[in-house]
Amino acid sequence: MAHPSSDTHSAAPPHGFAFILRRALISAAIALVLFALMIGVRTEAGPTGVLIYWTRFGDLAALVGAVFVGSIIVELIRTFLGPVEIARRVPDGLRNGLSALRRFAVPALLVFAVLIPVIFYQQRYILDLSILVLTYVMLGWGLNIVVGLAGLLDLGYVAFYAVGAYSYALLSTTFGLSFWICLPLAGILAAFWGMMLGFPVLRLKGDYLAIVTLAFGEIIRIVLLNWQSLTGGPNGISGIPRPTAFGIPLTAGPDGLAARLGIPFSPTHRIVFLFYLILALALLTNWATIRLRRLPIGRAWEALREDEVACRALGINTVVTKLTAFALGAMFGGFAGAFFATRQGFISPESFSFQESALVLAIVVLGGMGSQLGVALAAVAMIGGFELFRGFDQYRMLVFGVAMVLLMIWRPRGLIGHRAPSVYLARRDAIAADLVKEGHG
């Protein structure tokens, strides 16, 4: 025992079977207490309206057993792998390889996306799903401006989605305006609401900002739910006009698009049209973001994300910077909302709950906050994952919650992305930007 201290530190304590068993037993005991009442006893209103209960000890035993076995497996994996800290930094070689791959991946994915209606023309389900995915890609890219670029945590993004959807629904059903006039109006109105939210929260940071944006989103939803005379309350607005191909309706009638082109009518035409519409809108969002990142305002967003105090010291107008981020993010949310309204033909406050905000935020975070490709792939993964659970609707949000927690534990910086500024010195700094603590913005 010449170096007792180095002994105890270098060698991990031997995790014998007894140790693993003990930990598993503790976990199982905790699970037993946690689930004894919530799982072991099921309550429901009886036939007379009085609450009755029955026991489910079989389910309880199965669940506790699952925790016990699962805990043993986790401990075994830990013992075999050793107490390795997963390397958070990707090696340079791999990163270069990835960026080379990315150069080919983006055009390939784009071509694939354009060809989806051609390849899957007969599979209506895949087309619908792709439209849904693209809607979330667009929402993710819109929110990415606020969260990923400007670093302002927004938990009420769905409010702007709602503003866009209701703007189009109300303008088109009340004044009979066409989709192509309403689309920019919906964007402008949503941007206006973004400013309305942005102005009071200019001084707030981090968690406070998050909770205020959440409250804002809830206020919008509650107002939509209760303002019966305007929004129809919980019944929503139905009969929202379908989009036209720049004035030519996509119907079976004699002046429909199919008749004019001299091809037989098919309801899939509208789906395909909607697909290309949302693809164009999403790509517009992406293009605008990429362009804006190269402008002074985009640089200012990223600077704001890194360090607000330094930003102010360098003479960047943080008010303008924050407001433009909110307004632009909201505008794209509004476009997506207008699209959502025209696709569904029916909207109600139910579609704009906090869960939607959390889902879009999860997409942005999973995509690595700031990476455009990452957000797109994360949207595919998230919505695809949701679709896998289509049959088990009630477990869907449960699994989503678990996935969010696990994701934060394993890959808090997202699956692909790394937070790289657009501008950096040619010479590498001694301390790279991704090693220092994030500024509070």
Place this chain on the structure above:
Amino acid sequence: MDYFAQQLINGIALGSIYGLIAIGYTMVYGIVGMINFAHGDIFMIGGFIALISFLVLVSIGVTAVPVVLLLVLIVAMATTALYGWTVERIAYRPLRHSFRLAPMLSAIGMSFVLSNFSQVSQGARIKSIAPIITGGYTLFETGGFAVRLSNIQIFIVLTTVALLLAFSWLVGRTRLGRDMRACEQDQTMAALLGVDVDRTISMTFVIGAALASVAGLMYLLYYGVVDFFMGFVAGIKAFTAAVLGGIGSLPGAMLGGLAIGLIETFWAAYFSSEYKDVAAFSILIVVLIFLPTGLLGRPEVEKV
């Protein structure tokens, strides 16, 4: 005037419930510096545990009201405290040194897990029970309008006061309370001086969850209903209360809870009950804009 007095009583009872939840938020924020988003759902779980244990106790023949209440209180506090501990252990502790947004997002995920867990395990329908504590006093009566103070309201306020006294003793006079205050000021320094930071943070979550479970029990007794979704709105309101009182300040949390309870009750009584949540959320926004440190909070100095 009578109407006003009645609403005042109702508001104080509701405010006590919010205050108890708010303490959990303010403690965790003070020590760990994160919004424990799942705290509202811990409150909901507390309500469910209270409901289930109440049903079971009654069906096995325990009917004396004080005994039932005491047993339900103990079971609910113990089980919910374990929920709080588990949530911290699984979802927050591994993220303690992660980047800023990670604990927040993990907490949102945990909130979904808890609310959907109770939806899956207990069903989506609202559960209601017959009132357990009945009766009350008519304080005064003018022009046919009686101002009533019900026994349940007395029970709520007395329990809250008792818990607050016990809690301030815990924070102010015990070893654990001293550790908690030390961790709040400087975790590294506290660890260097022999404070078990991990354990202290765990205990913070345990105490917060226990208080939230009492709030859940009181909500169940007061309104007679629980459902899996009640944690979300109650959580935001309690957080509003914590912010209004000055986050990190324990008397502030209680004060903020009372203020939110009163504002909500009066809003519902004099304006519209549909928009009472809007009133509470608007207050959150207004307070954060004009009074970011809350009523009793200390201003935070940003160091560069």
